[in-house]
Amino acid sequence: MSISPLRSSALATPHLRAVSTAANPTPRPSIYSVPRDPSGNIIFAEPPPPPTVELARLHRKQRLAASFRLFARYGFDMGGAGHITARDPENPDHFWVNPAGVYFGHIRVSDLLLVSHEGKIIEGDGLLNRAAFAIHSELHKARPDVIAAAHSHGLYGKAFSAQGRLLDPLTQDSCAFYEDHAIFEDFSGVVLDSSEGERIAQALGKRKAVILQNHGFLTVGASVESAVWRYISMENAAQAQLLSEAAGPTKPIGPEVARHTASQIGSDAGGWFSFQPLWDVVTREEPDLFD
Secondary structure, eight states: OOOOOOOSOTTSOOOOOOOOOOSSOOOOOOSSOOOBOTTSOBOSSOOOOOSSHHHHHHHHHHHHHHHHHHHHHHTOOOTTOOEEEEEOSSOTTEEEEOOBTSOGGGOOGGGOEEEETTSOEEEOSSBOOHHHHHHHHHHHHHOTTOOEEEEEOOHHHHHHHTTOOOOOOOSTTGGGGTTSEEEEOOOOSSOOOHHHHHHHHHHHTTSSEEEETTTEEEEEESSHHHHHHHHHHHHHHHHHHHHHHHHSOOOOOOHHHHHHHHHHHOSHHHHHHHHHHHHHHHHHHOGGGGO
16 A cells, blocks of 8 residues: 655644646535625524535535545545545435545545445445444444544644543643543554444543544544534644644643633534635635535
8 A cells, every 4th residue: 555645744834735726716606605694794603404405415415525625635645544424414324435545635525425324335336444434333323413523544643642641722722622532542453343433432422522542533523514623623733732842841721711712612613614714715726526
């Protein structure tokens, strides 16, 4: 298996990778626009769900395809590792997932697979990643409130996971995970058995994220947007902590302030909102993801 070249040194700041675009790319219209009040101010909350099951399914699949493109841009595409799932709105015991072996930066809506909790491909062509099924099927079973789950082998998440500890509330952004993530300590190789997926779900509990020790990060959310933003944000928090600790002693934010800050920025609505600029960029520059 070929390994993607390292895109940054351990101390470099990752940026979205440049991509070639058409001269005047025209993004496909979204299901609905950013919600605004009568005065035109943006409402800092998730919009109401699409009015039909078909539109809800299309909405989730579009955001899922865009999320893989974003993971490719951030360098979260280590070989064949990584998967993001979205629960089907009509059949909650089914989820949409990426086909194994397809480069994240090329995934389109039409490439996604619909998989049952028994591991049967209901719709789509391609290979099912056994680790994706083993982990995500159990997460979706254990957490009916979870619409999406994201996992990959990001560089800083892997590095931090090897330390076997939780993130510290060192910055405003990292406070989003304060008292809301856990550690799964039982690394035993590539996850191929659903019983290990069940243990990961137990470690996650009702939280938004879990550190898979010696493996990486996994995040969940009540929308594709929030789950994916949380993964991106958690990788960033790990990078910030590793950089800060490498520079010298750190001064974590106190529990009371960290808890208050978490209540301000750690919600699903906040994750949805933070995802919107990334959605705007990738859909404008790579409209073929809608195919």
